[in-house]
Amino acid sequence: MSLSRPVGRIVLALSAIACSSAPALAGQARLCDQASSILPDLECVESANGVALASNAARARRLLELAEGGVERFKANFGRQPLRYAVAEAAEGLVSRESVAGLRKGGFPVVLPWLSDRTYRAQVEASIRRGVSAQMVGRPQTEIDAAVQTAVDRQMSPATRARIELAAVSHELGHYWYWQGYWPNSTLSEDKHYGGPSPDWLDEMAAVLMEAPDSIDDRVKQFAQRYNRYRADPTNADENTKLMIDLNNFFSETHPAHQQVQQLNKNAGIRSSNDSFRVISGEEARKIAEGGVRFYLQSAVASQYLVERTGDRQIFARIAEAFVRGETIEQWLANAEPKGTLPRELKAMQADWLAWLDQRFPTS
Known part of the structure; x- marks a missing residue:
């Protein structure tokens, strides 16, 4: 999902989002x-690529490790060095806007404020409490508190938190590296897009591609499960499953979580999604996840389709460069660049995509 970027991004405490070691610089720690x-x-x-800051060195090293995995994946998929980054986790809340601005001016174009475990737990609890309180209206407060505590403990298991962060740190950095790397002088306009100036599908695909391999594998497996259920009974498939295999819609739609996020911000009295970093869980997360997870699954599998048909691991860079030039996906497909066996117009590509899906996920 999509803060300036973080100072406004919602992290799902559901599984909606749910490395290499960091080289040290010789001599003085200049960064x-x-x-x-x-x-x-x-x-x-x-590392040579950026910094991680936290309340203790062990936590900072873990954040750096997660970020460095994303660095290598960005270079592999886009063929360029990502912008220098800083991941900063305050003990309480988020690092201030002034600190974010100072880091940017100080040589870190990409700054990712991150939630500490303590702050994350507090926000998960607030989100769960809203949902539980609505469901248990009129029940004794002690019962409500006990139900909230049980749900929070389940959501905040170390394994769950680690799984989310394994995907989310590099995922969020990927949004920044893509947006600010290809549109360095742009400003975030979430009235038009969930992310930056790019069409939303490639913005999200760039972030998904930054995730650890295990996270990508999980997304592909989830896609396969949904796709196999669809093939077994297409007439009873829900709308998100039908949209999951509609590549034309994927290339043209605004991120499906965009409207839900805006509505949640409105209900919470937040002027825009740049105003705060909120964690949501339970029913709130489920509503956003219905469309958002589908978009993630499409991004993971469609990226594999594009690489296989073009024979180019870094095809995403070429598409991004076309978008920077002002081309649409239709214009890029039709231009003179070599594209392997990828069809040159959307209708033909949709048919080819469906044929590829049947080969990619054969029935047993």
Whole structure:
């Protein structure tokens, strides 16, 4: 899903979102010197590509490790070095807007404010409490509190938190690296898009491609399960499953979670999704996840289709460059660039995609 970017992004506590070691610089820790001048109360670790700051060094090292996995995947999929990053996790809440701005001015174009475990738990509890309280109207407060605590403990298991972060840190950095790397002088306009200036499908695909391989594999498996159920009984498939195999719609739609996020922000009195970083769970997350997860699954599998048909691991860079030039997906398909066996217009590509899906996910 899509904060300036983080200072406004909603992280699903459902499974909607749910490495390599970081090389050290020789000699003086120059990047950490720059970052620590902005956030002196946080521990800092660095690689040649960026820094991670947290309340203790072990946590900072973990965040750096997750970010570095994304760096390697960005280079593999887009053929370019991602912008220098800073992942910053305050002990309470988020690092301030002033600190984010200072990091950017200090040489870190991509800044990802991140929630500590303590803050994440508090926000998960607030979200769950809203849902449980609505369902248990009139029940004793002690019963409501017990139900909330049980749900929070289940949601906040170390394994669940680790699984979410394994995908989410590099996923969120991927949004920034793509948006700011290809449109460096643009501003975020979420009235028009869930993300930056790009069509939403490639913005989301760029982020999904940054996820750890295990996360990508999970998405492909979920797609296969839904697709096999669809093939078994297409007439009874729900709308999101039907849209999941509609490649033309995928290329043209606004991120399906966009309207739901805007409505949640409106209900919470938030002027825009750049105003805060909120965690949602339970029923709130489920509503967004219905369309959002489908978009993630499409991104994972459609990326494999594009690579296989074009024979180009870095085809995403060529499409991004076309979008920067102002081309549409239709215009890019029709232009003179080599594209392997990928059809040159959308209707033919939809038919080819369906044929590819049958080969990619054969029936037993």
